[in-house]
Amino acid sequence: MDATTAMYVSQAIHGIAYGMILFLIASGLNLIFGMMGVLNLAHASFFMLSGYFCYQVLTITGNFWLSLLFAPLGTALFGIIVERVFLRRMHAFGHLGELMLTVGLSLVILAGVKFFWGTESLPIPVPETLQGLVRIFGLEYPIYRLFVIGLSLFVLVLMILALYKTRLGMIVRAAVSDRDMVNALGINIPLVFMVVFGIGCWLAGIAGVAIAPILTVFPGLADQVGMDAFIVVVTGGIGSLGGAFIVSLIFGLLSSFGIQFVSQLAPVLMVGFMALVLIIRPHGLFGVEE
Amino acid sequence: MKEKMTKIVLWLALAILLLAYPKLFGLYYVNLFVTFMVFAVFSLSFNMLLGFTGLLSFGHAIFFGMGGYGTALALRHIEGISLFPAMGCGVAAAVLLAAILCPVVIRVTGTAFAMVHLAFGQLMYVLALKLRNITGGEDGIGNFPLPDFSFLGIISLPLKNNPVNFYYFALLVLGLCTWLMWFFTQTPFGQIQVGIRDNAKRIDYLGFKVPESKAVIYITSAFFAGMAGSVYGLFHNLVSADGSLNVLVSFAAITATLIGGIGSFFGPIWGTAIFQILEEITIRFTEQVELVTGVIMILVIMYAPRGFAGFLSALNLKWQTYRAGRGK
Numbered sequence: 249m250d251a252t253t254a255m256y257v258s259q260a261i262h263g264i265a266y267g268m269i270l271f272l273i274a275s276g277l278n279l280i281f282g283m284m285g286v287l288n289l290a291h292a293s294f295f296m297l298s299g300y301f302c303y304q305v306l307t308i309t310g311n312f313w314l315s316l317l318f319a320p321l322g323t324a325l326f327g328i329i330v331e332r333v334f335l336r337r338m339h340a341f342g343h344l345g346e347l348m349l350t351v352g353l354s355l356v357i358l359a360g361v362k363f364f365w366g367t368e369s370l371p372i373p374v375p376e377t378l379q380g381l382v383r384i385f386g387l388e389y390p391i392y393r394l395f396v397i398g399l400s401l402f403v404l405v406l407m408i409l410a411l412y413k414t415r416l417g418m419i420v421r422a423a424v425s426d427r428d429m430v431n432a433l434g435i436n437i438p439l440v441f442m443v444v445f446g447i448g449c450w451l452a453g454i455a456g457v458a459i460a461p462i463l464t465v466f467p468g469l470a471d472q473v474g475m476d477a478f479i480v481v482v483t484g485g486i487g488s489l490g491g492a493f494i495v496s497l498i499f500g501l502l503s504s505f506g507i508q509f510v511s512q513l514a515p516v517l518m519v520g521f522m523a524l525v526l527i528i529r530p531h532g533l534f535g536v537e538e
Numbered sequence: 539m540k541e542k543m544t545k546i547v548l549w550l551a552l553a554i555l556l557l558a559y560p561k562l563f564g565l566y567y568v569n570l571f572v573t574f575m576v577f578a579v580f581s582l583s584f585n586m587l588l589g590f591t592g593l594l595s596f597g598h599a600i601f602f603g604m605g606g607y608g609t610a611l612a613l614r615h616i617e618g619i620s621l622f623p624a625m626g627c628g629v630a631a632a633v634l635l636a637a638i639l640c641p642v643v644i645r646v647t648g649t650a651f652a653m654v655h656l657a658f659g660q661l662m663y664v665l666a667l668k669l670r671n672i673t674g675g676e677d678g679i680g681n682f683p684l685p686d687f688s689f690l691g692i693i694s695l696p697l698k699n700n701p702v703n704f705y706y707f708a709l710l711v712l713g714l715c716t717w718l719m720w721f722f723t724q725t726p727f728g729q730i731q732v733g734i735r736d737n738a739k740r741i742d743y744l745g746f747k748v749p750e751s752k753a754v755i756y757i758t759s760a761f762f763a764g765m766a767g768s769v770y771g772l773f774h775n776l777v778s779a780d781g782s783l784n785v786l787v788s789f790a791a792i793t794a795t796l797i798g799g800i801g802s803f804f805g806p807i808w809g810t811a812i813f814q815i816l817e818e819i820t821i822r823f824t825e826q827v828e829l830v831t832g833v834i835m836i837l838v839i840m841y842a843p844r845g846f847a848g849f850l851s852a853l854n855l856k857w858q859t860y861r862a863g864r865g866k
Binding site: 343349 | 594596641642645646648649650652653654656657658660661664665785789792796800826828829831832833834835836839840843
């Protein structure tokens, strides 16, 4: 295989890996939005927070796998506390209140992160077992990127199983279509909301740990990746999981090939794509009218 | 009759206070007041969308920034351009951008409207940083020539390095903007705004064109935001991405409107004043502007969702009930 093809394939792998991470964040956002009608603007901050938790666990234990386990759990716990203490009281004030509250929260998290960990970017080493390259069909792939793709697919399958094969998943799907009715049937909807919010934050947390060795951890992480994730959600249609999946992959590829060919204009490509989609379909590719 | 007299006296007192302000307070406070006026007008233009039309934008800074960059670029590249045409360039840039965005943004509402603006805001910010040969990248455009403020050859005030003259100039321009915006809400068209906010379907049914009306309001709002941005750029003699296009600039307007009270016309002015006073106090103890903004946002939305204007009207209601009770 010649060098050009190899370049295309390796860029595609990078793009897919980034797209999968975007999808992890976007799916958490979508889950929360579909269920509770809250667009959690602090979601990207939870994602960043998990990166910092990962760094913290790594400095204490030195084990990447432990941080992959504990950092998302810590993020989920934090999310649950936020839902219980702040968001639950805001439902009465409508969407505006929730949006503003989550914006305020993201600013507080940003300030907190700068206060505790400083403003410089913290490097996270790729774990030893995942270092290096692997040869498949005469091409070399970085193992860690493949691991990220695998991990995301694993989480995706786990999500689908949980959503369609368990009792909680059934309740969640029912609550998405009519939350008052489910509440009237005697199911504790506020509790379910809290759990779903926690799961959404857990997904963001996994993405945060997965991306940490690639991009390092820094206070601008939430803005940089979070903005992409929000664009994915809006373009794919708010609340649509399938839309988020497809658009994540498109955006991952757009960003990796964009950096390769038109590095100056890479951020413009995504927003341009979003604008194009919104002109044709104002509620996103797979969105339904509110 | 008596109430009318009190009103006139109060307005006169306010006018005298504003005119005498530079004499009464030091230069530091003159500059602070100019910043206050700029952000008050910016927040008012933002509230035109949020409070009166029910459209929450997370990227209103794009118009503020366009106003600033347009003015700065005109002053830098066009030889001998005078003040008002240069400001016109900035405002025209903001209006043009709004007109370009219109077809996309008037079709979405609620959360999608907010998110689209967040994305466009980020895009403009990144573009301002990347297009270095036009915008100067991180450094921005600074030290551009600042022409004198002259009006029909009657008065001519040098603005460069003269904060007091600049204060009067800003007072005139921004005061006019405030009055125009207030006038706009009083017109029949301004009433349609409120109708769109409360029940867009009904307004459509009554025969008004909802998307077109939204477009006009959107462009008007961009006009005033551009005006504020233009004055801000002139004031600092510097336009930078971080100072005028950052997402925190958009959030400043949101926070001010929130503190002041959504939907009340004068709310954003109160809000900007309160926000600035709080910032002025906290900046002496801590550098964490984000923390302060965030905490204020959370506290206000949780405990005073109707803001300062809501607090005032509740107080007024109590006073009226008290008076009515005594009159019995």
